[in-house]
Amino acid sequence: MGSTDAVLSPALASDRHTLVDALRGLALLGILVVNVEFILQPSEIGWLANDSAVDRIVRWFVVAFGQTKVYPLFALLFGYGLAIQMANAERQGTTLGPRYRRRTIGLAVLGVIHGVLFFPGDILVIYAVVGALAYRGRHLDTRRLLRLAAVIYASAAVLWLLLGAVEVVVGAADPNAPADAVAILTSGSWPEVVALQFWYWLATLGILTVVQGPAVLACFLVGVALGRTDILGRPGDHLA
Numbered sequence: 001m002g003s004t005d006a007v008l009s010p011a012l013a014s015d016r017h018t019l020v021d022a023l024r025g026l027a028l029l030g031i032l033v034v035n036v037e038f039i040l041q042p043s044e045i046g047w048l049a050n051d052s053a054v055d056r057i058v059r060w061f062v063v064a065f066g067q068t069k070v071y072p073l074f075a076l077l078f079g080y081g082l083a084i085q086m087a088n089a090e091r092q093g094t095t096l097g098p099r100y101r102r103r104t105i106g107l108a109v110l111g112v113i114h115g116v117l118f119f120p121g122d123i124l125v126i127y128a129v130v131g132a133l134a135y136r137g138r139h140l141d142t143r144r145l146l147r148l149a150a151v152i153y154a155s156a157a158v159l160w161l162l163l164g165a166v167e168v169v170v171g172a173a174d175p176n177a178p179a180d181a182v183a184i185l186t187s188g189s190w191p192e193v194v195a196l197q198f199w200y201w202l203a204t205l206g207i208l209t210v211v212q213g214p215a216v217l218a219c220f221l222v223g224v225a226l227g228r229t230d231i232l233g234r235p236g237d238h239l240a
Contacts, residue, residue, distance in 0.1 A: 019233075033062060184196050
């Protein structure tokens with residue numbers, strides 16, 4: 001095929017990394033569980049209106065084991081996928097760039113549609129941008145990738161601490177959703193709801209970009225480094 005952007009055939013069942021598929025499914029399930037409260041009603045409210053003993057216990061488990069815990073795994077597997085695509089393209093003598101660019105743009109388009117029409121907390125746009133950034137550093141050696149990921153993640157941790165300190169000083173945000181927003185969501189026309197969703201999506205995208213974006217990039221880079229090994233592809237060889 002030379003360096004052309006050839007169409008790759010679907011992976012055979014024997015070629016699939018079943019552990020990666022399982023981890024990806026686990027991460028997606030965790031993200032769904034975490035986001036249920038924000039899909040159910042305006043994000044300002046979440047589960048705050050449900051304060052029975054059972055509700056509090058369930059929310060504690062979701063926050064302790066899911067919130068901000070599952071998306072790093074999802075991001076890592078995105079980076080892992082990039083490494084596998086690079087290896088496959090090199091083995092088959094094809095160029096990954098054009099195909100990866102199309103996939104990244106498609107991911108961003110799906111993210112915008114999802115964020116505006118369905119759930120303002122969409123993260124696909126962030127993953128598309130992070131994927132494009134990671135692709136530019138795909139040829140960095142593994143040690144440098146891991147070092148860069150550690151610096152980025154540490155910087156993100158400092159940012160989280162600063163945001164937490166600011167919240168302690170100025171107080172938490174108002175947990176009540178604006179009355180006009182609730183009115184539009186419950187009885188507004190379709191264009192009104194979509195317009196409101198659009199502004200909610202923009203605001204949420206800005207927050208997620210600052211709060212989660214750096215950590216997503218760090219985990220993505222770790223995934224690229226991990227994809228250069230066979231630890232997840234052949235886990236039975238690395239039980240120790």
